[in-house]
Amino acid sequence: MSSKKMTEPRRSAIKKELRYVAILRIGNNSEVSYVREIKAEVIQNTVRDLFLQANYFIGKDVYDKLKEQCEIEESPVGKSVLKQIIENDEIASKEQIPICQDTGLAVAFIELGQEVLIVDGDFNEAINQGVREAYTKGFLRKSVVSDPVFDRKNTKDNTPAIIHVKIVPGDKVKITVTAKGIGSENMSSLKMLKPADGVEGVKKFVVDTAVNAGPNPCPPIIVGVGIGGTMEMAAILSKKALLRPVGQYNGDLRYAQLEDEILQEINKSGIGPGGLGGRTTALAVNIEYFPTHIAGLPVAVNICCHASRHAEKVI
Numbered sequence: 001m002s003s004k005k006m007t008e009p010r011r012s013a014i015k016k017e018l019r020y021v022a023i024l025r026i027g028n029n030s031e032v033s034y035v036r037e038i039k040a041e042v043i044q045n046t047v048r049d050l051f052l053q054a055n056y057f058i059g060k061d062v063y064d065k066l067k068e069q070c071e072i073e074e075s076p077v078g079k080s081v082l083k084q085i086i087e088n089d090e091i092a093s094k095e096q097i098p099i100c101q102d103t104g105l106a107v108a109f110i111e112l113g114q115e116v117l118i119v120d121g122d123f124n125e126a127i128n129q130g131v132r133e134a135y136t137k138g139f140l141r142k143s144v145v146s147d148p149v150f151d152r153k154n155t156k157d158n159t160p161a162i163i164h165v166k167i168v169p170g171d172k173v174k175i176t177v178t179a180k181g182i183g184s185e186n187m188s189s190l191k192m193l194k195p196a197d198g199v200e201g202v203k204k205f206v207v208d209t210a211v212n213a214g215p216n217p218c219p220p221i222i223v224g225v226g227i228g229g230t231m232e233m234a235a236i237l238s239k240k241a242l243l244r245p246v247g248q249y250n251g252d253l254r255y256a257q258l259e260d261e262i263l264q265e266i267n268k269s270g271i272g273p274g275g276l277g278g279r280t281t282a283l284a285v286n287i288e289y290f291p292t293h294i295a296g297l298p299v300a301v302n303i304c305c306h307a308s309r310h311a312e313k314v315i
Helices: 008-014 040-056 060-072 076-095 123-137 195-213 231-241 253-267
Strands: 018-026 029-039 105-113 116-119 162-168 173-180 189-193 221-229 282-292 297-304 310-314
Touching: 029 040, 040 116, 040 123, 040 173, 040 310, 060 076, 060 282, 105 123, 189 195, 189 231, 195 221, 195 253, 195 297, 221 231, 221 253, 231 282, 231 297, 253 282
Parallel strands: 029 116, 105 162, 221 282
Antiparallel strands: 018 029, 105 173, 173 310, 189 297, 221 297
């Protein structure tokens, strides 16, 4: 939260969007702090619209990569499968119907500005209500069960969402959603490697995970890799890695090179589109990393099918 000395004209100009919070007295000076109010209903409506967008419209990055691979795919069957995937994406967009019948688990990554105050409702409930409206009013398949082991009763509205919140500087809220299909999620994996396993150990684990998945995750796939932190941090990083646009490499050249090397190895497998053979088994490998313990090397692999559905908006 920032502190500013405010003139009356400035205070008047921002009164509608910033809410007075407190007067902080430091010595003989008074400083007024303001935060931006955002109604819970705005969060709710944004989440609803984003999940509809994600389920109906494939990202341009994925669409362009599919078209590119279709041009160079050597297998006639593989090329045919890619053409069908592209056609499916175009129909979904035109008709505004789901890209895939599995409309996924609702996952939201939130960057919440520390100068934002959510008012007139509960933040988490606003997100879940947005999911609820998208999946019921948008006629998207509801795939969530309330208890994973025993009752396994459908919640009938695809809630609760899986929500990750990060507090960041500023007075904005960035909402990124992904509708994560379970077929590819089931092929994901995590391993606590030893530091001595090094880069070759990381490469082998990621390649083995993708190749052993075979046709099950509906290739061509996108491979998200999280390295470092703790067990749960590596898993979250691997999910976030899937949100990076296809064709955009890690900013660290060492990791960018590792992404490219792993991608080439996976595509040498011959699994191909739909698992029916070809050189287009994966469209991208995205790696995110985080500092870790001197005695650890956690690696998580989160696989996503070609229907990589995500959307974002800054409020």
